[in-house]
Amino acid sequence: MKYNPADIETKWQKIWEDKKLFKVEKDESKEKFYCLEMFPYPSGKIHMGHVRNYAIGDVISRYKFMQGLNVLHPMGWDAFGLPAENAAIENSTHPAVWTKSNISYMKEQLKQLGLSYDWDRDIATCDPEYYRWEQLIFIKMFEKGLIYKKKSHLNWCDDCNTVLANEQVEEGACWRCGQDVAIKELDGWYLKITEYADELLEYANDKLPGWPNKVLTMQKNWIGKSYGAEINFQIKDTDEKINVFTTRPDTLFGATFMSVAPEHPIVKTLLAGTDKEAEGTAFVDSILKEDKINRMDDDKEKRGFFTGKYVTNPVTGNDMPIYIANFVLMDYGTGAVMAVPAHDQRDFEFAKKYGCDLKIVIQPKEELSLETMVEAYTGAGTLVNSGQFDGTDNDSAKKSIVEFLDNEGLGKSTINYRLRDWQISRQRYWGSPIPFINCDKCGSVPVPEAELPVKLPDVDFNPDMRGNPLDKVESFKNTTCPKCGGAATRETDTMDTFMESSWYFMRYTSPHCDTAPFDKDKANYWMNVDQYIGGIEHAILHLLYSRFYTKVLRDLGYIDIDEPFNRLLTQGMVCKETYKCPEHGWLYPEESVDGKCSKCNSDVAVGRVEKMSKSKRNVVDPNKLIQKYGADTARLFILFASPPERELEWSDSGVEGSFRFLNRVWRLIQNNIELFNSELPAPVEDELSKELLFHTNVAVKKVTEDIDRYQLNTAVAAMMEFVNNLYAIEAKMGDEHKALFRDSILSLMKLIAPFTPHAAEELFEMAGFEGLISRSSWPEFDEKHTQKDEITIAVQVNGKLRGQIEIARDLDKETIFEIALANENVVKHTEGKDIFKKIYVPNKLINFVVK
RNA sequence: GCCGAAGUGGUGGAAUUGGUAGACACGAGGGACUCAAAAUCCCUUUUCCAUUGGAAGUGCGGGUUCGAUUCCCGCCUUCGGCACCA
Incomplete structure (x- = not known):
């Protein structure tokens, strides 16, 4: 049977889903492992950066599953934000509609990648069942004195009638309407992150050993004590x-x-x-007028x-x-x-x-x-x-x-400190309402807990809208003061969307809890996140806010931890060269055919390798890739092409190579599939058997150790090497080796399982095994088989390689020197000279120092 | 300007603690199979000189060491972060 990813991938995805294979519960008897990838903004469809991020997390999760750990691997949606609101205004649809349809589409895409998520824990932050707890936490923080309101000078667009973040100001003008941006003094809500500056810094200094130094340094500089x-x-x-x-x-x-x-x-x-x-x-005005x-x-x-x-x-x-x-x-x-x-x-x-x-x-x-x-x-x-x-x-x-x-x-x-308090007020609709009521007599009064959540009211969106929609909804805005009962107005600003992403990882531990933000017991069991994976672009904002929030939740009594993330892996960007046509501007890769524009046949200018982005059109659509090669190939290539932390340059021919490898694995196992149903003679202890044991144990060891140190690219290389060796052995072996060979290809199936799970499941099934390879155990290696009895060591004279000799492992030093000195080429370089030093690195090399 | 990371074949990259530089893959060249193509398989592939072999070589220049991609000093380039932070 030919390797046909399209059939087997949908088949196994359905089986995993039907069996709820990745559903987990708290279980004190097992060691837990919480693996988390940064949840996406539901912008419409996934891109290669997502594929890379989630492929890395999936390998780690599946590997830990196979090692017998109780693995929590959730996914959800960072669902509030401006793009939804802009789309709503443009298309006269509600942001919730746009967001929900994006979520369901992207969820399908993620499922097509075969990712091992516990989808029962799916959360969307725009859901009132999520943001009600954020509002509660907000009030608790206020009561603890961690929140205050003050006036400050902010970027203001008169036309859109809203505050703009610094990054939303383009050359002094509003990014959306082009109006000149002014500085305006405005009221806003602030979180006292500065009160935690010292603790945040202290942990960044030496208490986060699993974090890349780069990120810690950036945070330390940001805090700037x-x-x-x-x-x-x-x-x-x-x-x-x-x-x-x-x-x-x-x-x-x-x-x-x-x-x-x-x-x-x-x-x-x-x-x-x-x-x-x-x-x-x-003079003052002239300066303040500048953005x-x-x-x-x-x-x-x-x-x-x-x-x-x-x-x-x-x-x-x-x-x-x-x-x-x-x-x-x-x-x-x-x-x-x-x-x-x-x-x-x-x-x-x-x-x-x-x-x-x-x-x-x-x-x-x-x-x-x-x-x-x-x-x-x-x-x-x-x-x-x-x-x-x-x-x-x-x-x-x-x-x-x-x-x-x-x-x-x-x-x-x-x-x-350089760090400033966190201004979280946004004059936007698509965010969590700030649960406060402004009363002329009583000031800012929190909404009573029983009345939470303060839900977003319905608004008719249309292209002529300006300003903050909430401010115009009278039924929402006009209310009574909870304290004095007099007429009052509701706060119409919403919260910065970084508020949602600062604690979602705790919500995952009990996503349907309806009595608290999360169940304390479960959170204490699952937290900390053992492995967090995401883009380096969040090094400061999201990762600092999350650390801050964790400490605040601790001090509010919600959880007993100091830091949210034990190990952090910041994956590099996915890049590709750009193409530009003098007539048509930026081109998609498929629009450049043999260096010519497919629309006008002009010469295409090949630009530098840059982060894949829609604006420059240097993107490869994961959908197309999956259609052509399957998810397993896509996953394998993206992991093989570059170490996770480094940036990855996209190469179509590299994808072909990964597909070829999978086919080689497929054929190797197919050709020998009957071994799993045959009575085989007992293995013999000859050279070939030793060789087979050697290659198998070395491969298992290398893949295991490489996954542990995040070197997924070399783990893939080790599997490729293993396959090459297995082909060579297959050609030489007799019936007396087949029992061992069967063990070896079973190990191979298991090694590839976290990387290319669909193909691994299919092969496992074809070999006649009961159950799923995703639930089988990770192969073990025996150190004694990872060493050869006969080894090759290098012979150097004055540090230069002059020969290689075959010796028995752990042979005594003096004998090795004798053998080495007998080597013809070594003689040439030592003859007539004084050997005044002999260096021996056990089982590696010897070096004669001569004059 | 300050801080950080990186620089290795034609390309992506490997070398885990100072010990045989270039694993694995892509591309290229050659060959086998085939009527042919695709697929597959085999060989070659750092450079230079050459007959066994030798010389050079990990951005550049020094140093430490028997031995340096790895450690130290100085420089260059690229990328990332911060940036009038008092």
Whole structure:
């Protein structure tokens, strides 16, 4: 029978589904393994990135199943988000309709890949049964003081009437309507992730050994803990002070002016009623009008405005002019900076432009002078011009100056984070409603728990819609205050969709629990996720939020763990070269035929290898691939082509190779299928038997170890090598070897089972086995068969390979040297020379050092 | 600019702890089978010189070592992250 993936794949997918093969329950008697891949946004159809992600997770899950573990392997849908809402507006359909149809289509696609999910645990985050718990958690967090509301400056599109995330601003304009983006001060809800900054950092430092360093480093940088001081500066002729944060208190004597952020509240006070007011306000407005992206541009010119006011340097007593400066960020530190132009590059540039004083307070070995300085000196040195601190090295001066300030009540040592609290308000429809009611008398009041979930109301979507749909649904918006009973309005913003993905992995442990977000017992049994797999692009946002959420849920008493994910594998992107036609722009791969555009026959320009994306059309559709070769081939190729962490360059001919391999496996086992139903003579202990045992045990060992260390590409290579060896042995063997050969091809079936499960099931069945190979045991290897008695070792002279000798394993050293020295070619290189050192690496090589 | 990762045949990649560089696969060339094709199978395939064999070779330049793709120093390139963070 020819290998025909189309028939066998649907057959086995149905059997697995009918038998609910991958359905699991908590079972204390078994060791558990929780394998999780990042759930997808239901955008319409799956792409190669999904295939790769889920193929990796499926191999690991199936392998652990076969090793006898109780494996939880769930899948679901990150179902809230803007694309659904945009599609709804465009097509006048409800986002729920669009989302649901996408989910059912994509679910079918995933099933076609033969993935081992427990579909009974399927969840969609847009389901009120999911987001009701998110709303409950939100209220619990509020009660614990982890949530607050504040005004802040955000990207705002007037036309769409909504806040935009930074990444939704394209060259200063709204990505959807092209309107210029403004900065607007808006109310928003914040989660106090900064309260957990230290713990998040601490675990990232050394308590997450299963995470790639790369991701931990990115998170550490994102949190950005820095030690420094807060120093108070008195505004001259007033009672008010301006606080600054600095990491360089040692340079305080060199502070000659002050810069404050345009958004800083003090700005209005400073300008009020002065002759600078009009000009200053205009300056501030001109900066705030720029969108955030532009304002943070590379090499942005430094612009400042002198307010006409001064602060007093607390240690020198000198007047320091106060400038409003475009490069000072309101949301880092205190929004005000003491400027030390001699020792900070930004302040240096600013001072040169606006003619501010420079003062050197740190001298390195090679003396600085103001006349020759062309840039700020930021290195170490000895303090000068710094009163009683002169002569101390700048590092210890950091401490002593802060101590001095502390004693005088002028400042204190402090720690600052780059991490900011998480703003979760979105002026959108397709997200979880924020369960709060705004009352004129009582302020923001949580919706009583009994009234949860706050469900999204129905809205008629149409292309003429603008703004936040919820805000216009009067029946939703108008309500009464739960506290005072007076008229009140419901919060019409919805939550950031990262809120859903921050705890979905816990919901999977009891997805239908209707009394709590999840069953605590079950969650404690299944968590942590033992293996999490997903794209590197989530290194910060999703993975940091999930860690934060886990700690919060712990502190709220929902679960007893500190971190959600034990091991993390970040898979690389799937890439392909791009094709561009001078007439028709980007082309799909199939539109470029022999270097010509299939539409106009112009020469096609082959671009660089890039991440597969719809916009550049350098995509390969998993559907077409599965139709042509089957899911097993698709899975095998995507795992073989590259190690999981690295990016994968798509190659059609590589796919052919994987298909060929599967056919070779198929034929090898087919040709010998009758062995499974035959009485065979007892095996003999000859060379060929030894060889067979050797190759089989080596293959099992290598595949096992490679899966354990995520090297799925070399695991596939080991299976290929095994098959090549089996063909060679098949050609030589007699009846007395067939019993062993039968064992070997059974091992082969099991080894390929996690990778190409359909083909493995079919072969297993044809061999006459009862039950499913997916539920059979993983093959074991015997270390003694992975070693040969006769081995080849390399003979080097002065580190250069001069020969190879066959010896018995573990032969004594001196005998090996004798044999090696007798080797003809070795003699040539040692003759007439002194051998003054002989090195022997057991069973590997020897090296003669001669002169 | 800062941080991180990577750089190996024509191509994707392998070499797990410092020990025979190029496993496995793709592509290419040659051959077998076939009326022919497809499929399959076999051989060759780092470069250079050559007759057994030799020389060079893992981005570049140094170093440590009997021995370096692997460790150290300096540089180049590519990719990723962060970026006026006080």
